[in-house]
Amino acid sequence: MSTAAAALHRPDPFALTEEERGVRETAALFAQRELAPTVARRDEEERYDRALFTRMGALGLTGLPYPEQYGGAGMSTFAWILACEEIAAEDMGMAISLSVHILAQLPILTFGTDAQKDRFLPPMTAGRHLGAFALTEPGAGSDASAIALRAERGDDGYALTGTKVWITNGADAEVIIAFATIDRSLGRDGITAFVVERDTPGFRVGSHERKMGIRDSVSTELIFDGAKVPLDNRLGEEGQGLKVALSALGAGRIGIAAACVGLARAALEHATRYATQRSQFGRPIADQEMIQAMLADAAVAVEAARLLTWRAARLRDAGQPINAASSMAKMYASDAAMRVATDAVQIYGGAGYSRDNPVERFMRDAKGAQIYEGTNQIHRLVIAQQLIDEVRRTG
Secondary structure, three states, X not given: OOHHHHHHHOOOOOOOOHHHHHHHHHHHHHHHHHHOOOHHHHHHHOOOOHHHHHHHHHOOHHXXXXXXXXXXXXXXXXXXXXXXXXXXXXXXXXXXXXXXXXXXXXHHHHHOOHHHHHHHHHHHHOOOOOEEEEOOEOOEOOOHHHXXXXXXXXXXXXXXXXXXXXXXXXXXXXXEEEEEEOOHHHHHHHEEXXXXXXXXXXXXXXXXXXXXXOXXXXXXXXXXXXXXXXXXXXXXXXXXXXXXXXXXXXXXXXXXXXXXXXXXXXXXXXXXXXXXXXXXXXXXXXXXXXXXXXXXXXXXXXXXXXXXXXXXXXXXXXXXXXXXXXXXXXXXXXXXXXXXXXXXXXXXXXXXXXXXXXXXXXXXXXXXXXXXOOOXXXXXXXXXXXXXXXXXXXX
C-alpha cells in the first residue's frame, strides 16, 4: 500500500474531525502523486522546485493555520502538523520548506501592524510569495543573542549590514523575516525584527550550502550591504526582536517534529516491507528475532514521537505555554527519525547503502533535523531548565 493510501486507511488513534481528516488526506495524496515521483531526482540535483510550492498554495496548504481574514484556511496548529507529517513521509525537503514558510508568517501575524498584515500575509498564505526566517549567522547559531547583523537607523528607515547563513528558502523567498541589532552593547535588548523584501536595495543572495541531506530544499547565505529597509517594515518595537524570534520558533519546532514523524514513519514502512520480501537462509529476514526487535523499537519510537508532537500542537491551540513541550517533541522526534532511518538502512543491508534506495536519503535527511531549529543538546537544556525553574518556583 502506498504512503498516501496508508494514510487514507490508517485508524485514528484519537478522534480527528472530518476537517482534520480532509487536510491529512489532501496532503497525503499530493505528496504521493506530485512529490514522490521526482524527489530522488531533485535531491540528486540539489534543486528546489518552486512550482511544487505553488501547487501546495493552490491546495490551501501554505496558509493552513492562519486566519481567513488574510487568505488562510483558519485552521489549527494540529491540522497543520497532520499535513506536515504526510508531506515529509515522501519529501522531507519540501516539508521543511513549507514549515519555514509557515513559521515566517507568524511574526507578521503576531507583531505586525494591521497595514503589515494586510500587505504581507495574503500573498504568503496563498503561496504566491515564499517566506524565509533569517536568524542564523556565522557567529550566532544556538545563541541567538549574539546576532551581529547591524541595523543603523536613518531618517527614512534602517540600513542593514552583515550576513546570515543557512537560511532555508533564502534563495527564492520574496519575504524574509530578518533579525538585526541596533546596538551590540545592548545584547539581546538590541535585537530588532524586520521584514526584508527580495528587491530591497543592498540585499542579495550569496552562496548555496552543499548539504548532506534535505538537498531539494536550498539553504543559502544572505548578504546585507547597507540594505535599505523602510520604517514601515520593522516588526514590533526596537529591542523586541528576540521576543519575536522565540515566539515563532516555539511553534516552528512543532512543525519540524511533525516532519520527523513523517520521515520516521516512511523509513519504518520501507524497512518492514523489505524485511518481508528479502530472504536469507531460506526464509524472510522478517522471521528473524533481531529484525523483529528492530522493527518493534522503531514502531514504538514513531508512535511516541507522534504523541509528543500532537500534545505540543494541542497545547498551542489551547493557548497554553509550549516552550518545554515543543522542545520535547522536536528533540525526541528528530532523534527517533535518525534512529529509525539508521535501522532501516541496516535492515536493507548493502542495498540500503545505495543512493538508489530511499532509506539512504531518509538517513541523510534525518541528521539535519537533530541540528536545525535548535540543536537537540540545546533543547535538552531548555527542558531541564524548565523543570528546575518549576521546582524553585513551587518550593
